Amino acid sequence: MAHHERSLKSFLNEIRxxxxxxxRQDEERELTEALLxxxxxxxxxxxxxxxxxxxxxxxxxLSAQVASLQEANSNLESVIxxxxxxxxxxxQKFEGLKDRIRELEAASNKRESDIxxxxxxxxxxxxxxAVQEKRELLKILNRKDSEIxxxxxxxxxxxxxxIRLKNEKY
Numbered sequence: 001m002a003h004h005e006r007s008l009k010s011f012l013n014e015i016r017x018x019x020x021x022x023x024r025q026d027e028e029r030e031l032t033e034a035l036l037x038x039x040x041x042x043x044x045x046x047x048x049x050x051x052x053x054x055x056x057x058x059x060x061x062l063s064a065q066v067a068s069l070q071e072a073n074s075n076l077e078s079v080i081x082x083x084x085x086x087x088x089x090x091x092q093k094f095e096g097l098k099d100r101i102r103e104l105e106a107a108s109n110k111r112e113s114d115i116x117x118x119x120x121x122x123x124x125x126x127x128x129x130a131v132q133e134k135r136e137l138l139k140i141l142n143r144k145d146s147e148i149x150x151x152x153x154x155x156x157x158x159x160x161x162x163i164r165l166k167n168e169k170y
Contacts, residue, residue, distance in 0.1 A: 005035065 084095060
């Protein structure tokens, strides 16, 4: 605390030398306010350090509890596995069947999702093929329409010539 007071007085002396405007009472009031602020900050710092220590202790305690629970879980799994070996053959067979059913269900679910995925891919491919086929058929249709129009024009031209020839003969 004494160090802070000396630092503050030194700081105030520097300000006083620079400004020269403040009265002695103003400077003392500012010094008192600064000292009160320092005391509040030191108390807050102390409280935070205490809270930090308390929280660190809680974290350590919780970490120990987690480790203890993990060890207990591991021990229980070991006991369950050991007790399964002591089961009568019918119970072991039943447990084996349960495991096999789980495996078959998992495989079935995987196959089902694969089938759904393949169906979606097939639908997408079919849709893309249909669009492509439609484009190709439209091209062919437009080309045939163009050929028909050209044929019609040639036919009309020939018909026009025939009419002219017929009119010239008569």
